[in-house]
Each structure stands twice: as structure tokens, then as C-alpha cells.
Amino acid sequence: MNRKTLSSIATLALLLGAFGCGGGSGSSEAVKTDAPAATAVTKVDPATAATITGKVAFAGKAPARNRLIMDAEPDCKALHSAPVLGEEVVVNANGTLANVFVYVKAGLEGKTFEPAQGGIALDQKGCVYRPHVSGARAGQLISITNSDPTTHNIHPMPKVNREWNRSQPPRGANIEQSFPRPEIMIPVKCNVHPWMKSYIGVVDHPFFAVTGEQGTFEIKGLPPGEYTIAAWHEKYPAMEQKVTVAASASQAVEFTFKGD
């Protein structure tokens, strides 16, 4: 009898011991934190670098350029002896279109390039922005100067980047700002002088150009491959073309904007 009791007590004690010692154990997980991958800067070998050249033609009758009315600001009016024409559509003498922003839209995915050296300049002279259309790299400094005898106000109106506006007195300090994100195109206006307009195209690679008086553009230093080139104009809808460039070759592209 004693042994029986002893054994049942022992069993009971064992059972008690097994259940009494707390609940289940949790599982500790190790969640991996991934380290950010370092992106390598693409170096373009000058031996194999390709070039895309071309011109932007204008078909149709060039629309008449409107006169900018500067009556509200006599100081501006006094700076000009001849009427100042608007720069919305500037058709050159050889039938090409100026102020067209040409850039590589696709084909450079995944590549980052060395940051730009130096900055670009935007001047306010004669109460108009010079240049009317310009390009910049994302993060590149844009240096804005005021060469007029009146206070100007620079007000870019981007949709992706942050909007700001700053005043610049005559002969005042340069304003240096940059746009960290690529955006096509950022209109810039002056709060004080409503006729002033400028456009800045921000891209994250160095392959862009603006057509000038000859209506031509040249994009140098491209790695060989297939690209989509886009041409933007402030009035007419943008155009695109696919181009394939071989190593050290030069490819010509032509855009034709049709006037109404």
C-alpha cells in the first residue's frame, strides 16, 4: 500500500511539475534588415561615346509674336527702345524652332552619372528672363542674378519639387537654389512682372540640350544603346523619337513641330 501511494504521489508530483512551469515559450525571430545597395556611378568611356545631333524644324506659318506690355513698370519700359516680343513661339530665319528642350527620356534606366560640375545661370535683364528655356541636372545649383534696376521676384511653380518664391533687389545678392527631383518642365514667373516667363527642365542625367537661333542641338557623350529622345516646347505638344546609336557614332534626329 505504501508503495502504491508513493508511486501515485510521485506521478502526481511529476504531472504537477510538468504543467506548473509556466506557459509556452515564444519564438524569437530574426528579421533581416537589408543594407542599402550602393549604386555605382556609370562612367562613359570617351572612346565609345556616341553623339545625337539634329534640328527642330517648324512647319507652317510662324505665328506673330505678341508685344510684351511693360506699362505697369516704367523702369522696365525705359530699358527698351524697341518693342519687346514675347518668346512663346520663336521661329528662326531658317525655318527652325528655338527654345525647344531636347532630352533623353528613356534608355538610361538604372544608371547614375557623376554629379554636375558648376551651376547654370538665370539672369533677369531688361525685365525678361535670359535664357527663356534652360536645362539643369537634379540637385545642380541654379544661380539667379538680377541685372535690372528694379526688384524682381522669382517664383518657380513645380509640381514635383517644392514651390518657393524669393525677392531679389536690384544689384542684390545672387540667389542660389536647386531642384532635387527631375521634372519636365518647371515654369518660372515673376510675381511683380506678369509678362516674365521662363522654363527650366530638370533631369537626372547630363544628356539634354536647348535649341538656339539655328534650331540645332547636340547631345554628346552617350553610352551606345537604344534611347527615346523627347522634344518639349511650351506651346506645342511634346514629341518623341526612338534612336539607336552605335559606339563612337553620331546619329541625326529631326523633329518637326507643326504650327496651327
Next chain:
Amino acid sequence: MPETPTPEPDPVVSSSLSRALLISALVVFLTLVWGIADETFFMRPWKRYQSRFVDKYTAHLKRLQPAQAQGEEGIHKTATYQKLAQQIEEAKKQAAPQRAAINKELNESIRPRLESLQVKYQEVRSHIAALTYELETAGGEGSKKSIRADIEEVRKERHDLDLVKADGSGGVERQEWDFAEMEREYDRLKQRRAELQTEVIRASAPVSALERQRDAYVKEQMTGLTREQIQGLLNKMDQFPSDIKQIHVRQIDLVDRCESCHLGTREPVELTKASLGEAVFAGHPTRDLLKIHNPERFGCSPCHNGNGVATTSVIKAHGYYKHWLWPLFKQENIEAGCQQCHVREIVTDHAETLNQGRELFRGRGCNGCHRFEGFDREPELLQAARQQMRQIEMERADAEREMARTFQKIDDPKTPLEEADRLKARADQIRVNANRMNERLEQLDVQASNLMREVKKIGPSLKEVRVKLRKEWIPVWIKDPHEFRQTTKMPTFRLSEEEIQAIAAFLWQSGVEGKLADHPMGNAGRGKELFETRGCLACHSVGEGDKLMGGTFAANLSRVGEKTNYQYLVRWVHNPRERTRPYCALEKKDLGPADYAKAGKPFRFDLANAVCPNDGYTLQVQQMTVMPSLRLTGEETRDIAAYLTTLKRPEASYAAAPYLDDPQLKQKGMSLARNYGCAGCHEIAGLEDEGRIGTELTKEGSKPIERLDFALFGHPAKNEGWYNHKGFFERKLKQPDFFDQGKVRTQLERLKMPNFHLAGPEINALTTFLLGSVESQLPETFHYRPEDQRRDIQEGWWIVRKYNCMGCHVLRANQPSVFMTLPRYQDPDWKEQLPPQLVGEGARVDPNWLVRFLANPALSESDTNRNGLRPYLKARMPTFTFSEGEVDKLVRFFMALSSQATPYIQPKLKLEQLSETERTMARQLFTSKGAPCLKCHATGNAAHDARATAPNFLAAKDRLKPGWTYRWMLDPARIAPGTSMPSELFRREGTRWVFNGPVPDSFKGYSKDHADLLVRYMFQFTPEEIRRLGGGVAGN
């Protein structure tokens, strides 16, 4: 020998109970095992949760530590930190010798001596204290005397003491002292110790101040927790006690044990489902909410529902079982819990779904059939006011009669003199009371006429159908409004053909007769341009489906040309409140020219002439619509109306409807209209006093589930798991006759609620709102019923929603107005044409000016075809014809939002006086080359203002507040992001702001703030100064 039968075995000896015992023992044992298992494993799932949490959280914190440590190291490297650390070191060095000296004295001389004295001293002292107690409680004078003697004896007794020497040498001296000497030495030592301790603190003060500064710097710069804080949390996890975590709010008898499993709710580290891998440990989103509603005061379940007390299983705790009536709100309805306390509001911060639900309830006209406390209060308030007026009039009549009687008695010579005196006093009292009643009546009268203006109906008045609508269109519309106009508010009723014809006939025949003025046709091309720029699209829309452009607050006008005629549109667009006949609520009649002719009056009625010719009652002289008048010229009105009549589908055709004139259908139609509750949304002749036909929904969320009629779907609902309020509301809103399915009913017995064609998110919003509309378990002190300025904000939102201010204006940060979504305004050039944003309007404008502006935005009686303040905007601020009460509420709303003190005292008297030199200086600056002020701002001079793009600042002193003007000039982009006003016109120089450009020579030597000078100049304009600046009449 016969065999003796074997004796039967004695049961006591032989029968064994061991089987029964064994079985019982086993059963008891199994029960024990079961009990222990339940206790430790099954019934306490929260223990498992807690141990999992401890493990996972510890791992998470350990992972965080290095990153945070790195961040802290970064801060340690910054210049500020280094400088502070250096300063701390220097201060420590400086303080070191003094501290050393003090500590030496403390530790080597004072403390040891004190300790050596203490024991004996305290022993004697307590002996004396005990004797003193006996003295106090002693009985007679004799025993007191003897005790006093005892005390003296103890005091005089001399003791041997081994005291540590006071010179710090460590040696011991022997003293023989009585109590008085011991006490003296003891007090001296204690005092010296206290002195030394304060000196230590003073010496270390600069060090501790610097250390505090350093820690504050680290805390500011650190995002998240510092290493020490994380270590603190880790220590907490090490010593984590595994027990029930509960919140007990004694006041409301609330016990919530949610945090026993939801351990991450209030942890200082931000935890998401991904951080610890389990959704249950995620932290509470929107920490701001926990700051406002401290869980220690509110608990969890008042907001979230569910069974806060349960801990035995997830299902029980969340209340998803049949015995718990209030299950946890699902994620998409989480904001329902806000409604029970924020019941007064129509806009609650952090509760966008709930706000949408409330706005749908209000905007779609649910209120037309279902009463809800707080919505559409104006008719009820009007009735209450009228009743009160009647009652007061009766009381006044009683008072007058009593007065007459009293006078009679006074004048009667037979009345004794004292009685007469008493009655004279009484008569005076009655007279004064009657006067007070008159005052009250006057106020109620004003209130009633205000309310009369404020009463609005969701749908257009159906009394005008004869002058407004094309008769064949009416039955097409009633059959399915949604087909004619996808975005219409009017729901689709389930009517048979006969019913439609009867109702259409009734409406047609009950409409008032009237004649519209005959206008020549306008120019539709110009009208289109006006329509798209004057601001119509802030409320109305054109285009259908993807091409829809404009706001959804008011009707889509894509097919309005099919429905109405040109002349009515001209009258409507010119003044939407104009109605064909005024309505007298007393006689229940629309008065015609004949009624006026009887009283010899011309048939003219408007807000100024609103008295009934028959009985002097106040007439309803306006259409009960919220659409305002845009103060358009006749030509503009005709052009817009012409454009609107071109909006139609050319292929649409309408069948002839001769039954509309059938008088036999009229009576049937009227009873059908009554049955379906048309008068809940529309003004219909003959049904002006109809009540609402639906159930009251104010506490629908608390309705016992048995009282919701699931019809034949009770069992399927229980089986499929939607037998609860949410399941009912969602199905009912999606298809209002859902619960009629399978039922055999006549047409009139069927469910009447029409189909509103609600989209999924809208149904969810309304369900959230209804789920939250409960009889709150919390006492009134918990409800959000502020009586201060915050109440003005609550009331103001109702009016803002009613009139759709947000169609044109931005009132809350990050809320886009409808204007901002219109395609035309995406062009950067048109951004300047947007109506002004009103965030901070209370801080900007003088409330008295705002009252004038809201009453008449043209700010002129003569020239009304303009915006009084911003004539350069093409969009037009309309005249809303607010009642005085509404204007008052709106102005107080803006002031409250900007925490402005009311009443507002104009600061002209508070501003520093402007000297003449200062005035000249300011004028020179204003008109200088460098200052762009006059290039954009209007001045009142018509020639100059033709090119102005900013308000007339010569009127600033009447309109703006100087504090705001100062801040605006310094940094406008902070107040109104995206504004055209240039920033950086001033730069900081020392403690003052200086104009950022060439200043006139007269400013040489001027040491005061330039911006302040300009503000004072603007607010102290004299008429002569204004003329000098070339301005016209200022302060229109």
C-alpha cells in the same frame, strides 16, 4: 452429515469498492489535470501573448539600439555638443576644489561626530518625550508634579559620550554632558550639515545647468529614443511581470483588459505590424488621438466597442460572439466610436470617414425622411420659436387683464389705503414684467425671421413646376432620376406606371400659376465662358462620367436644356431665391395677386416686404434653396441661360403625357406623394406640413438587434455572420428593398426607401456614421460639449457645409477646393485667379469688416456687378443672403479657428503714433523703385487698378489686423503657400527687419523696424495721404 452451506461472504469483508474508488480517483485526477491545463494553457492565452511580446520586443529594441546609438554618436560629434561638453568639463574643474573641501568637512568631521552623538542623544530625547506624554495624559495635579520632577531628573542626568573629534583628525574625545549640552551640539552639527549641503548644491549649480542643457540638446536633435531610453525599455522587458494589464475607470465602472494582449499600444517606440511581425502588437496609430483621449480616462472600449473585460479568447475579447451585443468596430468603421461624444459636430478632426458619412446624410437628403437630432434643426427651431411667441403673447394678455383689474381696484374709493398702496406696487411690477415680455417677443421675432431665411429644403420647390419644367419630362424623371442624371441626389423610387402618372399629374396640377418676364435670347458662346469662369463649377458640374468637370454639391447641368425653359433659367440665374408666389404658413396658402389686390396692395414681395396682407403673418418669400445670387448683369444672365439651354442630348425624346391634366389622378397622386414622403425633400403645395415618413435614426446604432427587421434573412444572416447592425445597414444602403426579397406584399406595403445608388466607400461612411449613433454609455461630462470658442467652431462648420464654402475656398490645410481641381485652373497662369484661401481668416480680418463683406460682398450698394475686395478675379463671390444669425456664427467661427479674442477692439488707438518724418519716409519707400507694392496692389484709382492683381491696401486699415499684416509682409508663403505676394521683401538685421532693397536716403540713421513702420503707415492713412498716393476713395 448434511453439508453446511458455505456461508455467504460477508460484504464488509469481501466486496470491494476498489473499482468505484479507482474510477472516482481517476475522474478526480483527470479533472485536476483538466483544471491545471485550463489555468496554465487554455484559459490564459494572454500569457502566451505576453511572453511572445517580450521576446519580440526585446529583439526589436536590440536591433534599434545600434542605429540609435549611431545617431547619438553623430550628435556627440556636432560642434554644439562638443562646446557644451567642454564647458561642463571646465565648470566641473572650477567647482572641484570647493566641492572637495566641503565634502571633506562633511565626511571627516561632521558626519562621524553626529553619528557618535546620535544614539545616546536620541535615547534620552525619546525618554523625555515618553514622560511628556505621560504628563499630558496624567490625571491629577499630584501625578503631574511628580512626572515633571522625573523629567527634570532625566534632563539633568549626565552621560558619558565618546565623540569623534570636530577637527577632522579622527580622534575620539570623551565628554560628559547632560541633555541640554547634547541638544546644543546636536543642533549645531545638524545646522552645519545643512549649510554645507546647500553650499555643495550651489557650487555644482553651473555644472548641473550645463548638463541639463546638454541633455536637452541631445533630446531635441535625436529622432526617436536615445540609447539610454532604449536600455531603460530593455530593462523593463527584463523585469516584465506577466499579469493582466487593465485600465479601470471608476467613474464609469469601466474595466478594459485590452492591453493584456495589445501590449504595443502605448509603447514609446513606433511599432507597426511589420516591426514585430504580429498585428496584435502594433502601436496605436495617430498618437495625437491618445494625447487628446488619455486611455486612463477613456479606456479602450468606449471608442472601439468590444468586450473589454474578456481575456479568455480573441473572439470573446473582441465581442464577436452572440452574447455580446456590441462587437468591436471593424477597421473600416473604426471612427464610429467618435460619434457618441462628438455628436454636435459635422466636422471632427482625425475622423474623415465619419465626416464623409455625416455630410452624405446631410447632403443626400436622408434627413428628408429620417429625423436625426442636430441635422436640419431650422424648421423645428422655427416652430419652437413661434410656439414660444404664442405663449408669451398669451401670458402678456393675461398680464394686461390683471393690470386692468388691479387698476380698477386701486381707483375704487372703497378700497382701504394700505391695500391700495400694495396694489400700486403690484401694478408696477406687472407693468415691468409685461415690458420684459415685449423685449423677449422682439428677440423671438428676429429669431423667427432669421430662421425663416435659414430653412432650406434639399430638393427644388415643386410648386414651380408649371413655370419651370417641361411637362413631358416630369414622369421620365420620376421613373428613374438616375438614368437622366447619374450624379443626382434624388433617389430612384420603385413605382409602378400608374403611380408615376398619378404623382406626376398631382404635381403638375398643384403647381402655382405664374407669368415669367420675357427676355431676349442671349449669346451661348459668351455664356459658356462666363459659366466656366464665374464660379458656377464650384457647386455645379457639366459633362458625364470621365468628362465630369466641377463640383458635386449641386446638380449636374449636362441635360438641363431638356428639362427647363429659357425664361425660367434667366430668372433663376439672376436670383435663385425668387419665387412665383409667397407662402403664408398660417393660411397654408400661396398668395396670388388677387389676395394682394383685396388688401389694396401691389403684388410685391421680397425680404423687405414679407408681411401677409391678410393677417400680418411673416411670409416665406424666398425659395428654400442655398444657391446664392452672383450679382450678374442682365446681359450676363441671359448669356448663361442661353448656354444652359443648349445643354441637352439632341436625340432625347419625350412621350406626350396628356394624363398630367387629368383631375381624377390628382387626389390619388396626392395620397401617393404623402405615402412616399416627397414633401420631406421638396416644397409641395398642399403637403407643406407633412412630417417625416422614416424612423428616427439618432440612436440607430443602439437599437436592439431584434428590432431591426431582417425579414426572411434572419437565419441566413446568423449563419453567414452578418446578423449585426453593420450587416443590416450595409445591405440596406446598397439595396434598400433587400429585406423585401421573398416577401409577399402589395405595392403600398412594400419598403418605401428609394435607392440612392451609393458607391462602396459612401456606404461605408454612412454605416460608420450610423454605427456610431448610439445612446452613449459615457456620462455627459465625457462628451465633447465645449461652451467656449470651440463651440463656435462646431457651429460654424454646419454653415460652411450647408453653403459649400469649400467649393471655392480652402478652409483646412491640405483640403483642395473644387476650383483647384478644374482643368482651367491647372495652368499656372490661372493660379492667381483662384479665390483666396481662408485658413487663418480670423487672424487676418477685422470681424466687423467681415460682417459687412458677408452681407454684401460687392461692398457697395450702387456697383454690385463686382467683387468688392478683389475686382480682378473673374470668379464671383456671391451674395448668400445669410440671416443675421448665420453671419454671426460664421464670423465667430473664423475668429475661433484663429483663437482671436472677442469682441475685437480696433487697434488704431493702440498703434504707436506716426510722426510726420516717418510718414514721409514710409511714403517714399512705398513709391520707390525698389518697392513692388504699387505694381500689384489696387489703390482705388480706376486707371491704375485696371492692371491690379491684389487687394486695395489703402482700405487695409478698415479690413485687416495690424499684427497679421506685419507677419504677412515678412513671410507670406508661410501664411498662404503658393501666393503671388513676393517673399523676402525684408531681411533680418540684428533684432529688426529691414527692407531688402534700395531704401530712400531719408532712412539713414533710422534704427527702428521698417516693416513695423510700413504697417503703422498703412493703418494711419489720412484721406490726404491716400490722395497723395494716387488712390481713389479708400475703404469702399
